[in-house]
Amino acid sequence: MFYVRMFFQYVAQYMKTRLEYRADLVVELFSDLLFQAVNLIFILVVFDHTEFLNGWSRDEIIFIYGFFLVPFALFSSFFNIWDFNERYIVKGEMDRILTRPIHSLFQVILERMELESLFGAVTGLAVMFYAGSRLNLEFNWYDPLLFVVLVLGGVLVYAGIFVMIACISFWADARTSIMPMMYNIGNYGRYPVDIYNKAIRFVLTWILPFAFVGVYPAAYFLGREEWYGYSYMTPVIGIVFFTLSVFIWNEGVKRYRGAGN
């Protein structure tokens, strides 16, 4: 309960900070919306040239892409920790975090949230509705509920992977360029995994399970029954990876060396 309350306290604080810079806020909202619109058009144009990809139709691929954008937007809003090493380890901000009575990872997440990224979810939903209506998908009453569960599963997968990468900073001093590389690999989850070779598929399913953010859960809504097993596993993989990452984080904090003054 305390953590939920703190979450909303920080959200409120975040809003206030944003409102401090009123002009910035307007510009930012505008550019965010513009970016999402361009993104939307871009997706439609790019996929206009693909007809079938290994048995997936153009609209199905667009649908998967749209689905992917939703967990990705949530992830980007709340796990904006790509500069964790520099900000918290090198500059020693972690010292301050560790002197407050809230779990350290939770504090870092709260401090770094970037709520504007939530607009990406709107784009994602728009893309899904567009593709879904062209595919004449049928929905059950419980599908929205399942949608929420699968999206959260995807968010946890993403979060787990990136928290683990952030944890590297506790062991290694040097800056690593793994973060941007990971963002690129993450993009592979947007496309049907059976277009890749077996090795890549294995990696995207079990090692860096980005496929659970896009294609696997989306396959459920597309009625692709051969993938249902993977779809249902999304929340499980999410919980496993995220739990593991929190565990590694806690170990990492014990090794934190602090920054010199």
Next chain:
Amino acid sequence: MNAIEVNGLRKEFKAYSSRSGLSGAFRDLFTRNYKIVPAVNDISFNVKQGEMVGYIGENGAGKSTTIKMLTGILTPTTGGIIVNGMNPHKERERFVQTIGVVFGQRSQLWWDIAVQESFRLLKKVYKVSDAHYNEHMDHVIKTLDIEPLLDKPVRKLSLGQRMRCELAAALIHNPPLLFLDEPTIGLDVLVKLKIREFLKEINEKYNTTILLTTHDLTDIEALCERVIMLDEGNIIYDGALKSLKEKWGEGKEISFEFLEKADLQHLEALTNDLEAKWELDEKDQIFTAVTGDDEEAVSQIIARTVAAYKVRDVKINEPSTEEIIRNIYEKGMA
């Protein structure tokens, strides 16, 4: 009751050293040379509830490392720490509820929002009730004189203003133990005085234990009865500030400026039965007699010198704490 109990505390860091040249860099890829450097070397001490202790030492002596272990930020390599009856690192989240921390070089406040918003959020973080907050913080805010700063964003405050707000922020949950790491660094004299007064006051009012590191020894002189002195990770002195002075203060210096020409040998002859060593500053023609703490000797030296020469000026100097400490570091404890 002891607020802090430290037993055989040790913290080692691995220090990597790189080999020289390109071939050295290649070898570093596979086997890196490292030394294990103890930053804190098996130290032990206790601090009683309500004590104000100065923790001093040169840069790199291990002060910050100790403070970070005491506040639960770093895990000790070996040794036991009990602070407020808890192990700081093991029960971190429960433990930090009972301490306040001010790092002079690092802000606890949110940069972009008004000070009172930061306070409000911290109040929630520490689960402080409205009644407690109002009763306690009204007083803190008044004493530190930060009322007019509350609605300003932190980034617009001067260093002195910010420091006072930092101090108030560290006290929101009225902790029984306060860690201050260089709280007066870079502050002007008036702000320093205000902060010192305030610390004395909360120590008296709430019996707050304060552990203070600083490079400004006047802070320690004004606040602390006890000092712990650190050198290369070892405690080299732990005791009253007064006895540090008595033990290491090297007597008094009496400086004379004469109206007429004086002679060093003659002065030495005048006081040869007393404990006095004469020195001459050639440039300003100032003659200085260094003597012990014997008051009789001091007055004898002055009496005999004044009788022999016409004097323009006489000064009696006692070595400052700073000089004493510099002496200890330069000459070692032995």
